[in-house]
Amino acid sequence: MAESCVISVAITGSVPRKKDNPAVPITVAEQVESTHAAFEAGAALVHVHVRNDDETPSSDPEKFGRFRDGVRQHCPGMIVQFSTGGRGRDQAARGNALELRPDMASLSTGSVNFPTIVYENSPALVTDLATKMQRFSVLPEIEVFDLSHLHGARRLIDAGLMNERPHVQFVMGVKNAMPAEEHLLDILLTEMRRVLPHATWTGAGIGRFQAVVMDWVLARGAHGVRTGLEDNIRVGKDRLAASNAELASLATEALAKHGRTVATPAQARAMLGLAAA
Numbered sequence: 001m002a003e004s005c006v007i008s009v010a011i012t013g014s015v016p017r018k019k020d021n022p023a024v025p026i027t028v029a030e031q032v033e034s035t036h037a038a039f040e041a042g043a044a045l046v047h048v049h050v051r052n053d054d055e056t057p058s059s060d061p062e063k064f065g066r067f068r069d070g071v072r073q074h075c076p077g078m079i080v081q082f083s084t085g086g087r088g089r090d091q092a093a094r095g096n097a098l099e100l101r102p103d104m105a106s107l108s109t110g111s112v113n114f115p116t117i118v119y120e121n122s123p124a125l126v127t128d129l130a131t132k133m134q135r136f137s138v139l140p141e142i143e144v145f146d147l148s149h150l151h152g153a154r155r156l157i158d159a160g161l162m163n164e165r166p167h168v169q170f171v172m173g174v175k176n177a178m179p180a181e182e183h184l185l186d187i188l189l190t191e192m193r194r195v196l197p198h199a200t201w202t203g204a205g206i207g208r209f210q211a212v213v214m215d216w217v218l219a220r221g222a223h224g225v226r227t228g229l230e231d232n233i234r235v236g237k238d239r240l241a242a243s244n245a246e247l248a249s250l251a252t253e254a255l256a257k258h259g260r261t262v263a264t265p266a267q268a269r270a271m272l273g274l275a276a277a
């Protein structure tokens with residue numbers, strides 16, 4: 001087990017939430033500012049979706065580029081991860097920003113039901129996104145919404161489209177997808193160690209499961225934890241989170257409870273096999 005642990009912050013997401021929590025950053029300027037505060041609070045990796053001004057999801061590479069540049073300027077060494085997630089976006093545009101060569105990008109290797117939609121990731125789309133990530137030297141974070149998605153990642157490695165060291169994120173607590181159950185995490189980890197033995201890994205608990213999933217993954221020696229307003233807008237049951245930075249500092253407390261230290265950007269890059277900044 002690594003002594004330090006990478007705190008990843010998912011700052012915005014693709015579901016309009018500003019009306020539920022005004023702290024969710026929407027414009028690129030707000031996103032950079034919110035990321036910077038989370039960086040100061042301990043986050044070494046930022047996961048981003050960009051939005052139009054009316055809060056609908058955007059695929060505009062110009063926004064992704066401005067975000068990346070802002071983070072590089074204000075958060076030295078921080079790992080930038082673009083979402084290639086599908087909600088509310090044209091399928092063909094999902095890989096649009098990969099040519100900007102972010103450090104990482106999320107990659108879903110299969111389809112699943114979400115609360116009200118089918119999150120569709122056809123084999124052809126998965127192959128196309130993985131091909132682009134390889135071409136532009138982008139490290140994939142495999143979003144595992146179902147056990148079969150581990151095998152989807154294995155197939156990409158066997159096809160020569162991905163190296164043996166992807167970063168894996170288990171996503172628990174999305175309605176209609178994988179429930180947040182501790183014993184399921186053990187099953188998933190056993191399978192991951194069999195089919196992706198060189199992968200690094202983390203877990204994301206959605207909504208009220210954010211803190212408990214963080215506890216479960218830390219108890220099992222995860223390389224990282226994930227927090228942020230994309231996944232959860234509350235602290236406890238009754239209070240809105242004040243910011244992404246507040247959620248990041250709660251993550252640092254969870255790390256301390258498990259005897260882990262907060263990974264610096266340099267430590268995070270080394271752990272995930274990324275080049276130094």
Ligand code: ZN
Pocket residue numbers: 010013014047048049083085230
């Ligand atoms: Zn996302």
